Amino acid sequence: MLKGFVHQVNIIWSQIVSLWLVFLHLFRKADTVEYPEIKPHTFPRWRGRIILTRDPDGEERCVACNLCAVACPVDCIALQKTEDENGRWYPEFFRINFSRCIMCGFCEEACPTHAIQLTPDFEMAEYVRQDMVWEKEHMLINGTGKYHDYNFYKVAGKAIGSKGKGEARNELPPTDRRSLLP
Amino acid sequence: MFEIKVGSLLVIALILGTVLAFAALLIWMERRLLGFFNDRLGPNRVGPFGILQSVADVIKLITKEDWIPPFADKFTFVVAPIIIPVVMLLSFAMIPFAPNIGIIDLNIGILFVMAMAGMASYSAMLGGIASNNKFSLLGGLRAAGQMISYEVFMGISLLGVVILSDSFMLRDIVEAQADGWYVIPQFLGFIVFMVAALAESHRWPFDLPEGESEIISGFNTEYSGMKFGLFFVGEYIGMFLMACLIPVLFFGGWHAPFGLEIGGEVFSGIFWMSVKSLAFVVFFVLVRAALARPRYDQLMNYGWLVMLPLSLLNLLVTGAIVLLQGS
Numbered sequence: 001m002l003k004g005f006v007h008q009v010n011i012i013w014s015q016i017v018s019l020w021l022v023f024l025h026l027f028r029k030a031d032t033v034e035y036p037e038i039k040p041h042t043f044p045r046w047r048g049r050i051i052l053t054r055d056p057d058g059e060e061r062c063v064a065c066n067l068c069a070v071a072c073p074v075d076c077i078a079l080q081k082t083e084d085e086n087g088r089w090y091p092e093f094f095r096i097n098f099s100r101c102i103m104c105g106f107c108e109e110a111c112p113t114h115a116i117q118l119t120p121d122f123e124m125a126e127y128v129r130q131d132m133v134w135e136k137e138h139m140l141i142n143g144t145g146k147y148h149d150y151n152f153y154k155v156a157g158k159a160i161g162s163k164g165k166g167e168a169r170n171e172l173p174p175t176d177r178r179s180l181l182p
Numbered sequence: 183m184f185e186i187k188v189g190s191l192l193v194i195a196l197i198l199g200t201v202l203a204f205a206a207l208l209i210w211m212e213r214r215l216l217g218f219f220n221d222r223l224g225p226n227r228v229g230p231f232g233i234l235q236s237v238a239d240v241i242k243l244i245t246k247e248d249w250i251p252p253f254a255d256k257f258t259f260v261v262a263p264i265i266i267p268v269v270m271l272l273s274f275a276m277i278p279f280a281p282n283i284g285i286i287d288l289n290i291g292i293l294f295v296m297a298m299a300g301m302a303s304y305s306a307m308l309g310g311i312a313s314n315n316k317f318s319l320l321g322g323l324r325a326a327g328q329m330i331s332y333e334v335f336m337g338i339s340l341l342g343v344v345i346l347s348d349s350f351m352l353r354d355i356v357e358a359q360a361d362g363w364y365v366i367p368q369f370l371g372f373i374v375f376m377v378a379a380l381a382e383s384h385r386w387p388f389d390l391p392e393g394e395s396e397i398i399s400g401f402n403t404e405y406s407g408m409k410f411g412l413f414f415v416g417e418y419i420g421m422f423l424m425a426c427l428i429p430v431l432f433f434g435g436w437h438a439p440f441g442l443e444i445g446g447e448v449f450s451g452i453f454w455m456s457v458k459s460l461a462f463v464v465f466f467v468l469v470r471a472a473l474a475r476p477r478y479d480q481l482m483n484y485g486w487l488v489m490l491p492l493s494l495l496n497l498l499v500t501g502a503i504v505l506l507q508g509s
Contacts (some may be wrong), residue, residue: 022472
């Protein structure tokens, strides 16, 4: 009898205490971030909207190697390789379906030329589904993105236009194989 | 017809308008306050401070598809949500808001309010059984059981007030509290009535008929559109009714505390009545934010083994003291 009474009193007391503690929360500052007015800080390596960058000379970095499309786990990248008159490779079209993209960043890791990069832009909602599909002209920016000095054709051994074999940065002139014979 | 007196057309229109507008405002107020209690902000986008949130809700509910499930009992399904707002508004006819402000003063006011509160449970019961769905049926069953057991000591806890004021008429009860509020001699009755009022209006922590984590949404699981809206508005009118009834019965109604009269008699009455009922609305929201829902057997044990004896004890002691003083 007494034990039951004490138990009931304990129950009621704990209800009163929790009422009081929750009441005190009325005077706390809210944790809510009012999003459209206050934007969260996104760091430079945030994996958001995908862009295509240009090298420091202003040429397209993408060499249409298809590694990004192969790496993509949801197959949202589609591109077609073509060549200009100097023998420089570039994509004829480059299409990303952002309604499929999961922002995993594998394409950026796979890219040998730092062409495809993910940016801190996360506001990708559209009213029309077809607007989620972005073509090259939508994604290509007039800058170098996160890597300012890298220029693939300046360091690669491939001969294009005015640059012959052995003229790339840090590249020795081609060896005459016959001189190596014993 | 247009003078300030009980039952004039002007007063009836004003009370009806205020109650309906406040029920809509209450939905916004509860969500906002609940947000503050949870360290959030709550809805603050529609209009200044989000005050038009209810308007947006109503537009959404009206434009939604009003669907009746093919397996439901059509007539009962349609009738059930209408009952609760109607009976809750009928109860408001008894509430004396201020001197000369009120719709009708029946000499059985308390009994009428209790009867209407009992009728409200038909809404949940019929809605639950007409939906022909096991979760709705469980919700309806729980509503019925909860109403039957909590109605009992809700009535008994009020008898102490009736003994002290010697009347069933709510206006007489308020006038009898001119020299002292009944919350002091009837504190036990007040606590018991408060718990029963929470249970009667399906408020948290006694929201077992619609316990979301257990039975989806209970008796209104199958309801959509404005039919759900009627259940919703009905419950908020019920909450406002309880928040008006508690001041009338225990906190002196329109009487100002410590003689702090403001302006004229009617204005002061309306002001203090509003302050008191708003305080109880805030308290109901606080209870929702703070307390956890009991199990159903705990609810029943609590009702029959704790609250009923307490209310009977209160009635016995009050009756004995009044009898001794009278003789």
